Structure formats: structure tokens, C-alpha cells
Amino acid sequence: MPASTVTPHAGRAGSVTAPPLARRRRRLFLGFLAAVVVLVAVSVLSLMVGARTIAPAEVLHSLLHYSRSDADALVVVDSRLPRTLLGIVVGLGLGLAGTVMQGLSRNPLADPGILGVNFGASLAVVVAIAFLGVTAPSGYLWFAFAGAALASALVYAVSSLGREGATPVKLAIAGAAVSAALGSLITAVQLTSQVSLDAMRFWQVGSLAGRGFGILVQVLPTLALGAVLALALGRLLNGLALGDDVARGLGQRVGLTRVLCGVAIVLLCGSATAAVGPIAFLGLIVPHIARRVVGADYRWILAYSAIVAPALLLACDIVGRVVAPPGELQVGVVLAFVGAPVFIALVRRRRLVSL
Template sequence: MPSSTVAPDAGRIGEGRTAAPIARRRRRLLLGFAGAALLLVVLSVLSLMVGARTIAPADVLHALTHYSRSDPNALVVVDSRLPRTLLGIAAGLGLGLAGTVMQGLSRNPLADPGILGVNFGASLAVVVAIAFLGVTAPSGYIWFAFAGAALASALVYAVSSLGREGATPVKLALAGAAVSAALGSLITAVELTSRVSLDAMRFWQVGSLAGRGFGVLLQVLPTLALGAVIALALGRLLNGLALGDDVARGLGQRVGVSRGLSGVAVVLLCGSATAAVGPIAFAGLIVPHIARRVVGADYRWILAYSALLAPSLLLGCDIIGRVVAPPGELQVGVVLAFVGAPVFIALVRRRRTVAL
């Protein structure tokens, strides 16, 4: 009789002690997520304000709510900076989620869009379109870039799937490096035979948010949104893959399906972002590490944080590029390389870097 009265109380005490840390952790993660969202909002407003001509917040709001072609502030804010800001948010979200999925898929902390040949595939398709088809506008070659990214990623995955083990992380990385090297050689060969393609590719390959209008954003938005939905739904699957294929299978997970869905998400996200703004490095590489240090090893939270931190990083670097070299500006790909390289080196050198 005493045991029947004491045991329930002991169980409730144990449950309370277990639930309290979980509740505190969830509250902390939600507060951090809200802070990341606030940071993105602040940087978005700064992106509309800062440039060769600084515009006050009140004037930005007036330009957005009372657009008029006779108002010079409205022309700058709505016609130039607004599509640039929205494209930065969209491309950053795509690169951040894609980098997170790629690192979880390959269990490789150095995974980025280059591991599946996305950048080189998109670049080759663009240079071919420019050199042989006469396509020079971003709105014209964007679909070539997307198709090239998708085909290169499919080729890498097909090559790495050969053999009994399937697409293991090591085979995926090796196949990606081999395909990227081959495509890079083809890009150089085409550029050396076409001066027009060389001039056009210089501005696309550096990675830039400038000069892209609403048309480019609308073209990539459907595939980018679909890729983001798939990626955000992969949290539990990536948690299983992080334990190893054998353990994931033992837990009832269909590893082949998980890898296939991850590959589709990567192609959609990387292909869309790369086609729109060019091959921007480091955004998909360092952001998952930053998110992982904040939230731990749970990919559900890593994906959510990366979806906010990567656009913030991209917009922040774009804003810096506008003000460091007046009256001109540095493209976001150049600034991100300067900012991202030291940050990533510091991350990988720290002893407490969270393992995948």
C-alpha cells in the first residue's frame, strides 16, 4: 500500500524535473528565433535606407506607401532597393537552407553548394547561353542557370550512387569535386573562345544583388518556395541521417527516400539562388555552423535559424559593400568572401565547435 501511494508522487517529481529544462530550452530557442527575425527586419530597413544616397526612415515609409514616379526617393526605394532587398532575403534563405541540408545529407561540415557542382553547373549553362545563343540579360539566362545547376547536381548524385553502398558522404564529396573540376575546365574553354561571354560572366560570377529587378525574383520564387518548404520539413530526417545510415534504417527511416528528398531540396534552393544572384560562397557554409552553436544538433531548429541568419548575413554584407567604396560599391559576393572566410576559420579552429 505505501508503494502505491509514493510511486505516483515520485513519478510526478521526476517528470517535473525533466520537463523544466526542456521548457527553459524551448523558451530560450524561441527568444533567439525572435531575435534573429528582428535582426532580419532591421537589416531589411537599413537596406532600403543606405546607399549612395541615404534616405531617412520616414521618407522610406512614405515612398513605400505613396509611390510616385515624380518622387526621387520613391524611384530609389521602390524601383532599385526594394527588389534588391527582397532578392537578398530570398537568395539568402535559399543558400542558408541548402547549406544546412547539404551538411546534414553528406555529414560533411565543409559542405556548400560547390559539393554538388551547383555553382559550376549553373556557370557552364550561363556561359553557353551567352556564347552560343546570344542571351545576355539576367532574365534571359536565369533558366539556363537553373537547368545547369539541376543537371550537375543530378550527375553528381548519379555518379556517387554507383556501387553497393550507394551515395555515401565520401563518394558524394569526391564525385562533386570531380564533376566541378570538369565543368570548370569547360567554362574556361568557352570563355577563352568568346569575348562576349567573358565580359558578361565577370559580373555574374562575382555574385551580386544589384541590377536585378522584380522580374528575376518572380522567376525564381516558385522553385525557391517549394525548395524551402521541402527543406524545412526535413528536420527529423536529417536528425536520423546524422546518426548514420545503419542506425537510421534501424529506426525505421527510409534512407534512400530521405536522401532523394534532400537532393531535390538542394537542387531547387541552390539552383534558384545561384541562377538569380550568381555563385555566392560562404553563406551556405558558415551559417549552419553559427546556428548549430546556438541550438545544438537538432536540425529542426538549425534549419529554422539558418532561414533567418543567412538572409541577414547576405543583406548585411550588401549594405557594407554599398558604403565602403563611395561613390561606387563592392558586390555582395566580394564582401561576403572577406567576412565569411575569417569567421569560418575561427569556427572550425575552436575546440568547442559542435560536431555533425
């Protein structure tokens, strides 16, 4: 067959199946900018909407000319601003943590519960309340962080036993076992302490309300460190996605990669859970949203998750403020209504990636 009849066909096939890299990067960058715009818009709405709706001009005036004699300024700056900023950093932390978890375990259903983070933090909080008399969120913040870190370390230590080390299957099994054990201890402590039961009800539901700048300042350093580490793990997670043997063949130190992923997860999930309580589904569904847009490259998945997660968290928080006036639903409850159908859809997918 003449070359002239083959070359155009090959060129057309190449243009369909392999778009230029520059065009793909431009599309992903524009999509990222659009996500940032959405996050900014939701953040502005978070400052405006609530039991008392405040106009955008008044919000801007309150931010630029704060006065304690101004009722709008007190609502915007003292209440909604720390709530919004905390939602941004906590959402970013949970979105990145969920992405790293799914990449580390190669499990599309992985969330902060897979490494026992939520149950470890909850156990530490209930112990601090029941036996140490700590009741304020700022008081048990570091107990929650320490509990999350210890639980994650325990899961990794258990899964590392044996010849193959901490494989995805062993991580999932060890996480489920440790979570069940910690959950039993939490129940046992709560049954013997009415004070801890009452205090835990308001923390365990997951909420951005009632948290001030003090808690934000406390968790910001560890969240920032965890975010930087997680964003730097994109290439390593791409290697793990190919399988341990292929990653080792490419020169990647799989054991070190898993340790770095574990540190990032502890920093992000521990800080976020300690600040606002355990929030389910956010770290589960956001990586899937990002993956549908960008494909399988974890560098882009991490970047998108860092923006989409806080936007979704703030949007659910806004919905919770207006659906049950004059009260409000906590963001953990609203997010459960949003995340549960997505979780069911993921489970029912025929091509769901297995461990």
C-alpha cells in the same frame, strides 16, 4: 546510504545537466524572435542606406505613396526594394541549402560547391551567352537553374554507383570531380568567346544589384517550394546524423531521404545561383552559427538558418554600398571577406567532424 541523502543530489544534478524541455523551447523561441527582429532591422537599413541615404519617414512615405515624380520613391521602390526582397529570399535559400548539404553529407565544410551547383549553373550560363546570344540576366536565368540541376543529378548518379550507394564520402569525392571537370569546360568556353567572358564577370562575382522584380518573380516559386521541402526535412536529417545503419534501424528510408535532400538543394541553390550568381561561404558559415545557438537538432538549425542567412547577406550588401563611394562592392566580394576567416577557423578546429 539513506535515500534522503541521495535524492536531493540527484535532483540537483538533473537540474544542471538536463534543463526542462519547456525552458529550452522558450529560450530557442525567444532567440528566433530576436533573429527575426534583426532581419527586419537590416531590411529597413537596406531600404535607407546607399549612395543616397534616405530617412525612415521618407522610406515609409515612398512605400505607401509611390510616385514616379518623387526621386526618393524611385530609389526606394524601383531599386532598393527588389534588391532587398531578392536578398531575403536568396539568403533564405542558400542558408537552408547549406544546412541540408551539411546534414546530408555529414560534412561540416559542405557548401553549394559540394554538389557542383555553382559550376553547373556557371557552365550553363557561359554556354547560353557564347553560343545562343543570351546576355540579359532574365534570359539566362533558367539556363543557370537547369545547369545546377543537371550537375547535381550527375554528382548523385556518380556517387550512387557501387554497393553502398551515395555515401557522404562518395558524394564529396564525386562533387569535387564533377566541379573540376565543369570548371575546365567553363574556362575553355571563356577563352574562345570574349563576349561570354565579359558577361560572366558581372554574374559570377555574385551581386544583388541590377536585379528587378522580374527576376524575383521568376525564382520565387521554386525557392518557396525548396524552402518548404527543406524545413520539412528536419527529423530526417536528425536521423541521418546518427549514421545510416542507425537511421535504417529506426525505420527511416535513407535512400529516399537523400533524394528529397537533393531535390531541396537543387531547387534552393539552383534558383538562388541563377538569380544573383554564385555566392560563396553563406551556406557554409550560417549553419554553424545556428548550431552554436540551438545545438544538434536540425529542426531548429533549419529555422534559424532561414532567418540568419538573409540578415547576414543583406548586412554584407549594405556594407558593400558604403565602403567604396561613389561606387560599391558586390555582396559576393564582401561576404568572401567575412566568410574566409570563418572557414579557416573551421578547418583549424581540433574537433572538426570528419566524413
